[in-house]
Amino acid sequence: xxxxxxxxxxxxxxxxxxxxxxxxxxxxxxxxxxxxxxxxxxxxxxxxxxxxxxxxxxxxxxxxxxxxxxxxxxxxxxxxxxxxxxxxxxxxxxxxxxxxxxxxxxxxxxxxxxxxxxxxxxxxxxxxxxxxxxxxxxxxxxxxxxxxxxxxxxxxxxxxxxxxxxxxxxxxxxxxxxxxxxxxxxxxxxxxxxxxxxxxxxxxxxxxxxxxxxxxxxxxxxxxxxxxxxxxxxxxxxxxxxxxxxxxxxxxxxxxxxxxxxxxxxxxxxxxxxxxxxxxxxxxxxxxxxxxxxxxxxxxxxxxxxxxxxxxxxxxxxxxxxxxxxxxxxxxxxxxx
Numbered sequence: 544x545x546x547x548x549x550x551x552x553x554x555x556x557x558x559x560x561x562x563x564x565x566x567x568x569x570x571x572x573x574x575x576x577x578x579x580x581x582x583x584x585x586x587x588x589x590x591x592x593x594x595x596x597x598x599x600x601x602x603x604x605x606x607x608x609x610x611x612x613x614x615x616x617x618x619x620x621x622x623x624x625x626x627x628x629x630x631x632x633x634x635x636x637x638x639x640x641x642x643x644x645x646x647x648x649x650x651x652x653x654x655x656x657x658x659x660x661x662x663x664x665x666x667x668x669x670x671x672x673x674x675x676x677x678x679x680x681x682x683x684x685x686x687x688x689x690x691x692x693x694x695x696x697x698x699x700x701x702x703x704x705x706x707x708x709x710x711x712x713x714x715x716x717x718x719x720x721x722x723x724x725x726x727x728x729x730x731x732x733x734x735x736x737x738x739x740x741x742x743x744x745x746x747x748x749x750x751x752x753x754x755x756x757x758x759x760x761x762x763x764x765x766x767x768x769x770x771x772x773x774x775x776x777x778x779x780x781x782x783x784x785x786x787x788x789x790x791x792x793x794x795x796x797x798x799x800x801x802x803x804x805x806x807x808x809x810x811x812x813x814x815x816x817x818x819x820x821x822x823x824x825x826x827x828x829x830x831x832x833x834x835x836x837x838x839x840x841x842x843x844x845x846x847x848x849x850x851x852x853x854x855x856x857x858x859x860x861x862x863x864x865x866x867x868x869x870x871x872x873x874x875x876x877x878x879x880x
Contacts, residue, residue: 709814783860
C-alpha cells in the first residue's frame with residue numbers, strides 16, 4: 544500500500560525533477576520537491592505572476608472523468624490565468640486530497656499533468672497530499688515584465704473587444720453529459736466533451752499580445768460574467784455583437800437558443816477575452832497567426848456618458864445592430880448552473 548511519501552516520490556517527485564531539468568528558466572537556481580520550501584527566482588527585470596485554482600469533484604468535474612484529462616485540466620486552468628496576464632509559465636505547486644491511493648488513477652493523472660507541464664516548461668516544485676474527498680489545488684507561477692502585464696483595469700474607450708478560439712463547446716459538452724440536450728452527431732458529442740475536459744491554455748497568444756492588448760482575462764465563467772470584470776475594473780461599458788461571438792460548426796448544429804446560452808454564458812472555455820486599440824487590428828491578427836489561434840473582434844469599449852448609465856454594463860446587439868434584451872449571468876461557484 545502506498546504511503547504519502549512513496550506516492551509523491553513515485554508519481555510526482557521523479558517526474559518533477561526531470562521536468563525541472565528540461566525547463567530552461569525555471570531550472571535556474573531552483574530548489575524543488577524535497578525540502579520545507581521551494582526556492583526559485585523570476586528572470587531578471589521581471590515580476591512574478593501567481594494564480595491559484597481549485598477543482599472539486601461534483602462541482603468542477605464528474606466522478607467518472609478520465610484521470611489523464613483531469614491532470615491536464617487541473618494545470619490548464621491555471622496556465623490560462625498566466626496567459627491572460629501575458630506571463631510566461633515558470634513553476635507550479637500541487638496540493639490534493641484523494642479518497643484512496645489508486646495507482647492506476649495516479650499514473651494517468653500524473654501523465655496528463657506532466658505532459659502539459661513539459662510542453663510549457665513549467666516545473667512542479669512542491670505541494671501536499673492527504674486523504675479525503677477528491678480535491679485538487681494548483682498554484683502556478685509565471686513571470687512578466689512589469690509594463691507588459693495585461694491587466695483587467697486597462698481597457699480604454701475606443702478599444703475593440705476580441706475573443707480567441709471559439710466559445711460554447713465546453714458548456715455544450717456539459718449539457719450533453721447532463722442530458723439537457725442531444726448533440727446532432729456522435730462526433731459533435733465527442734468534440735464537446737473534449738472541449739470541457741481538455742481546454743487549451745492560450746499561453747502563446749498571451750505572450751504575443753504583450754505591448755498590443757490593453758486589458759485581458761480568460762473566460763472561465765462565461766463571457767457575460769467575465770467581460771463585466773474588465774468593465775468594472777476599467778470603469779467602462781461594452782457593446783457586443785452576440786452573433787459575432789465565434790462558435791464551432793458542431794455548436795452551430797444545435798438550436799439557436801442553446802448556441803446563445805452556451806457562447807454568452809457557458810463557462811469553462813478558457814479562451815482569452817481582450818481589448819486593444821482599433822489601430823492595432825493588424826497587429827492583433829498577426830499575434831493570433833503567430834500563436835496559431837483564431838482571433839475574432841466582437842465589440843467595442845465606450846466610456847459611460849450622459850446618455851448611458853454610469854454603471855459598467857454590456858449592450859448586446861444582433862448582427863444587424865438591433866438591441867437584444869438578454870438575461871445572462873456567468874457561472875457561480877456557490878450555485879448550480
